[in-house]
Amino acid sequence: MSTQDTRPDDTRFDPTKTYKAAVIGAGSGGLTVAIGLAGFGHDIALIEAGAIGGDCTNVGCIPSKALLHAAHAGVDDPFGHVRALRDDLNRREDDEMVEHDQIHLVRGRGKLTAPDGDVHVVEVTDTDGSVVLVRAEHVAVATGAVPVQFPIDGLDADRLLTNENLFDLREVPPTTVMVGGGPISLEMATAFRDLGGAVHIVELADRVMGNDDPLVSTTIQAALEARGVEFHIGTSIERFEGTTAHLANGTTIDDVDKVLLAIGRRPRLDGLGLHDAGVESTSHGIVADSWGKTSVDNVWAVGDVTGNTATTHGANSIARRTIRAIALPIPTVGGPRVQANAVYSRPEIASVGLSMDELAAYPTSGRKRYEVQLADIDRGYTDGVEHGVVMVDVERFTGKILRAAIVAPAAAEMIGMFTLMIDHGIGLRKVFGQVHPYPSYSQAIGKLADDFAGETYRSLPREWLGMARGKLTKRFA
Amino acid sequence: MSTQDTRPDDTRFDPTKTYKAAVIGAGSGGLTVAIGLAGFGHDIALIEAGAIGGDCTNVGCIPSKALLHAAHAGVDDPFGHVRALRDDLNRREDDEMVEHDQIHLVRGRGKLTAPDGDVHVVEVTDTDGSVVLVRAEHVAVATGAVPVQFPIDGLDADRLLTNENLFDLREVPPTTVMVGGGPISLEMATAFRDLGGAVHIVELADRVMGNDDPLVSTTIQAALEARGVEFHIGTSIERFEGTTAHLANGTTIDDVDKVLLAIGRRPRLDGLGLHDAGVESTSHGIVADSWGKTSVDNVWAVGDVTGNTATTHGANSIARRTIRAIALPIPTVGGPRVQANAVYSRPEIASVGLSMDELAAYPTSGRKRYEVQLADIDRGYTDGVEHGVVMVDVERFTGKILRAAIVAPAAAEMIGMFTLMIDHGIGLRKVFGQVHPYPSYSQAIGKLADDFAGETYRSLPREWLGMARGKLTKRFA
Numbered sequence: 001m002s003t004q005d006t007r008p009d010d011t012r013f014d015p016t017k018t019y020k021a022a023v024i025g026a027g028s029g030g031l032t033v034a035i036g037l038a039g040f041g042h043d044i045a046l047i048e049a050g051a052i053g054g055d056c057t058n059v060g061c062i063p064s065k066a067l068l069h070a071a072h073a074g075v076d077d078p079f080g081h082v083r084a085l086r087d088d089l090n091r092r093e094d095d096e097m098v099e100h101d102q103i104h105l106v107r108g109r110g111k112l113t114a115p116d117g118d119v120h121v122v123e124v125t126d127t128d129g130s131v132v133l134v135r136a137e138h139v140a141v142a143t144g145a146v147p148v149q150f151p152i153d154g155l156d157a158d159r160l161l162t163n164e165n166l167f168d169l170r171e172v173p174p175t176t177v178m179v180g181g182g183p184i185s186l187e188m189a190t191a192f193r194d195l196g197g198a199v200h201i202v203e204l205a206d207r208v209m210g211n212d213d214p215l216v217s218t219t220i221q222a223a224l225e226a227r228g229v230e231f232h233i234g235t236s237i238e239r240f241e242g243t244t245a246h247l248a249n250g251t252t253i254d255d256v257d258k259v260l261l262a263i264g265r266r267p268r269l270d271g272l273g274l275h276d277a278g279v280e281s282t283s284h285g286i287v288a289d290s291w292g293k294t295s296v297d298n299v300w301a302v303g304d305v306t307g308n309t310a311t312t313h314g315a316n317s318i319a320r321r322t323i324r325a326i327a328l329p330i331p332t333v334g335g336p337r338v339q340a341n342a343v344y345s346r347p348e349i350a351s352v353g354l355s356m357d358e359l360a361a362y363p364t365s366g367r368k369r370y371e372v373q374l375a376d377i378d379r380g381y382t383d384g385v386e387h388g389v390v391m392v393d394v395e396r397f398t399g400k401i402l403r404a405a406i407v408a409p410a411a412a413e414m415i416g417m418f419t420l421m422i423d424h425g426i427g428l429r430k431v432f433g434q435v436h437p438y439p440s441y442s443q444a445i446g447k448l449a450d451d452f453a454g455e456t457y458r459s460l461p462r463e464w465l466g467m468a469r470g471k472l473t474k475r476f477a
Numbered sequence: 478m479s480t481q482d483t484r485p486d487d488t489r490f491d492p493t494k495t496y497k498a499a500v501i502g503a504g505s506g507g508l509t510v511a512i513g514l515a516g517f518g519h520d521i522a523l524i525e526a527g528a529i530g531g532d533c534t535n536v537g538c539i540p541s542k543a544l545l546h547a548a549h550a551g552v553d554d555p556f557g558h559v560r561a562l563r564d565d566l567n568r569r570e571d572d573e574m575v576e577h578d579q580i581h582l583v584r585g586r587g588k589l590t591a592p593d594g595d596v597h598v599v600e601v602t603d604t605d606g607s608v609v610l611v612r613a614e615h616v617a618v619a620t621g622a623v624p625v626q627f628p629i630d631g632l633d634a635d636r637l638l639t640n641e642n643l644f645d646l647r648e649v650p651p652t653t654v655m656v657g658g659g660p661i662s663l664e665m666a667t668a669f670r671d672l673g674g675a676v677h678i679v680e681l682a683d684r685v686m687g688n689d690d691p692l693v694s695t696t697i698q699a700a701l702e703a704r705g706v707e708f709h710i711g712t713s714i715e716r717f718e719g720t721t722a723h724l725a726n727g728t729t730i731d732d733v734d735k736v737l738l739a740i741g742r743r744p745r746l747d748g749l750g751l752h753d754a755g756v757e758s759t760s761h762g763i764v765a766d767s768w769g770k771t772s773v774d775n776v777w778a779v780g781d782v783t784g785n786t787a788t789t790h791g792a793n794s795i796a797r798r799t800i801r802a803i804a805l806p807i808p809t810v811g812g813p814r815v816q817a818n819a820v821y822s823r824p825e826i827a828s829v830g831l832s833m834d835e836l837a838a839y840p841t842s843g844r845k846r847y848e849v850q851l852a853d854i855d856r857g858y859t860d861g862v863e864h865g866v867v868m869v870d871v872e873r874f875t876g877k878i879l880r881a882a883i884v885a886p887a888a889a890e891m892i893g894m895f896t897l898m899i900d901h902g903i904g905l906r907k908v909f910g911q912v913h914p915y916p917s918y919s920q921a922i923g924k925l926a927d928d929f930a931g932e933t934y935r936s937l938p939r940e941w942l943g944m945a946r947g948k949l950t951k952r953f954a
Contacts, residue, residue, distance in 0.1 A: 085858070382543040413887040416917075433797070442890050
């Protein structure tokens with residue numbers, strides 16, 4: 001972790017006490033569990049070797065969104081501004097945890113299998129080698145993830161960036177190559193271009209945002225190309241010669257200052273003693289259900305370490321359920337809420353509902369697809385939007401949302417309407433006639449509903465049969 | 478009308494024919510009715526003396542949003558850019574109407590009471606004094622509104638702006654005084670400041686956005702003050718001496734180049750022959766229900782001329798219902814949809830639900846108020862938002878939305894979630910747990926739901942009683 005470690009002392013930890021829960025990791029998931037359980041009156045031991053706040057506060061959402069804003073708004077010394085904001089938040093979260101009456105900080109790395117074999121005793125080893133044992137009724141593992149790295153032939157180590165050292169930059173590199181076409185690259189390409197840097201994105205697959213709709217991929221690529229980002233798709237960096245990147249497709253990129261590796265993240269499982277403790281895990285992370293429950297009683301896992309989610313809101317959502325599962329005798333019944341994802345590139349990208357694989361498995365006879373280009377609605381016209389779109393895949397007849405995706409200036413704010421529709425089973429048929437403010441981008445959603453209604457009402461029996469056939473096919477598949 | 482009048486010829490109008498409908502006015506409401514009825518296969522006579530597209534296309538939403546975008550994006554010659562966009566759209570709408578097989582254009586001013594006394598024969602007088610009669614089964618009046626004007630002592634006429642000549646400017650005036658603190662002033666203050674002009678807003682009432690929540694007023698004023706707009710509240714311009722405005726409170730504003738009058742709009746009723754035709758109207762406009770039905774059978778009124786709405790989406794929404802009422806033997810049952818309003822200042826303002834008067838009449842025992850400042854959510858922190866807020870007034874226990882208002886960068890896109898909640902009777906209690914993308918501004922809505930749930934679950938019986946008492950008080954009020 002490249003951020004400063006303020007390492008506040010917390011002298012209140014009591015090694016003889018049995019805490020309600022030992023929480024390993026003070027990132028988004030761990031903090032939510034700790035603060036939530038403390039709110040129910042429980043004493044919590046919070047184990048953290050690095051900075052309070054985890055990736056989100058220190059090397060993730062917070063500094064990245066602050067950089068996007070600073071770059072766009074023309075703030076002086078944008079990287080310094082971002083570090084100041086981050087360090088201030090980090091200090092406040094540190095203070096809050098140190099001063100919290102019911103959360104006792106323990107500095108060091110936690111390991112589940114304590115010497116006496118009880119997985120609910122966590123062995124914590126600090127950087128100086130000192131060891132303490134934390135006893136608890138419950139253990140919540142929330143150690144997060146780390147960026148996947150790999151060596152690039154001929155590349156100087158000091159040219160290599162990941163999200164963990166990117167925010168230590170003093171200024172935007174004149175030329176940056178970003179490896180991977182996912183959210184981190186798209187967001188940082190947006191910010192670096194705003195700051196005047198040249199940006200190349202190299203993606204091995206045949207498109208960026210490979211887990212999303214292909215129309216999302218082509219739309220965001222076109223939008224960023226229009227802003228000067230260069231894309232190298234279906235290829236990879238073979239080697240560097242000096243500052244020249246040689247790609248597998250024969251292209252060269254000269255005068256490269258920095259290479260941002262953003263090809264994915266892997267769960268931080270090392271040293272947790274999971275295997276000995278009997279906690280099941282795969283290469284994607286600890287196996288946990290939507291309450292955070294693992295294969296071992298009273299051992300929970302939330303956030304990136306599970307591989308179920310890679311977002312702060314995903315970690316929070318599961319963590320809130322874990323709190324209820326631990327604190328309430330009968331946790332409120334209820335399925336997990338659908339989780340939208342957002343990328344804060346400009347335009348933004350957001351999606352919600354079935355994954356592309358789940359959608360592909362949904363019988364084609366029972367679903368339909370609608371798309372509205374922002375250029376075809378009035379706000380797209382006034383604002384000169386060439387690359388932006390709202391797309392939905394819906395159940396026929398009812399118009400229930402299977403999956404929705406948006407590429408638009410405020411996609412992260414618009415997606416909530418689809419989230420709400422999915423959570424409450426409201427289809428396009430029922431929102432037909434909803435009045436969206438003129439001229440908002442959300443009118444594209446109104447147009448989707450119009451298109452759906454027009455097509456459906458022209459042939460109700462056929463649409464009803466299509467829906468029914470889809471449901472049957474799905475049931476007996 | 479200051480815009481060019483391309484005056485396309487339409488030779489297809491047939492004076493011997495009885496049209497399904499004569500639509501007077503080719504603005505947002507009239508075009509919607511005409512195109513919608515034509516879509517059902519009906520022949521329509523569309524009567525317009527000015528430019529196709531009405532205020533929205535020519536002197537309203539379209540040029541104002543285009544100017545806001547051009548000013549913010551730093552487009553060269555922003556006013557020229559706006560005129561080019563507007564004229565292009567105007568030409569396309571003209572062409573569309575001229576070429577439309579089932580919509581026959583008639584140029585001139587329409588009057589309901591034709592010489593033979595049948596209100597369904599419309600007398601159309603063109604600028605050259607020529608008169609034609611249009612016979613139709615239905616007449617839809619959609620003549621819109623005009624800005625309220627009043628004389629200012631000592632002010633040169635060539636310094637006076639309204640929305641009707643504002644977009645003819647060649648560049649931003651160095652100093653503009655805007656009279657009235659409503660949407661037009663707030664939007665144009667945003668654009669003019671972006672273009673480097675000095676802006677003063679003079680509002681006679683004790684706050685801007687007087688029809689909205691007082692917290693909206695203070696928030697948007699503070700946000701615009703931070704961007705350099707000067708507010709003069711609770712006062713008015715008494716007189717001009719040369720280029721100096723003297724306000725009633727003793728303040729003077731020197732070197733004023735332009736004065737934008739934006740104190741309201743009045744319905745365009747003159748010359749329609751409403752009284753003789755027996756169509757009821759007040760100073761607010763033609764009296765019409767939520768289907769556009771007036772006091773005379775088969776005479777309809779939609780849009781600004783009714784005083785029921787002053788927005789394009791409001792006109793469209795009613796017009797869509799009018800189409801059904803005219804074209805379908807049994808119009809689909811269903812109440813009117815709730816209409817959100819939006820102002821595209823920066824930050825934006827949006828609201829939906831009860832009016833402030835209706836809210837005040839709702840029993841206080843049955844409702845509660847929640848507010849979340851954007852500065853208190855993470856995106857507000859990363860983006861340095863000091864002035865922004867989401868507020869709701871809700872029914873106790875259920876959290877059903879009585880009224881919601883937002884001041885935020887993408888308020889016009891966020892408000893749709895509240896619109897959807899109102900249309901479908903979904904309260905804060907049911908959206909508790911909805912996952913909003915991190916870190917979006919919409920997380921403020923999640924926090925509202927958390928605050929509501931925390932308070933409600935701590936005292937379910939009291940909240941239930943409060944709701945019940947509110948409902949009873951309301952019923953017997």
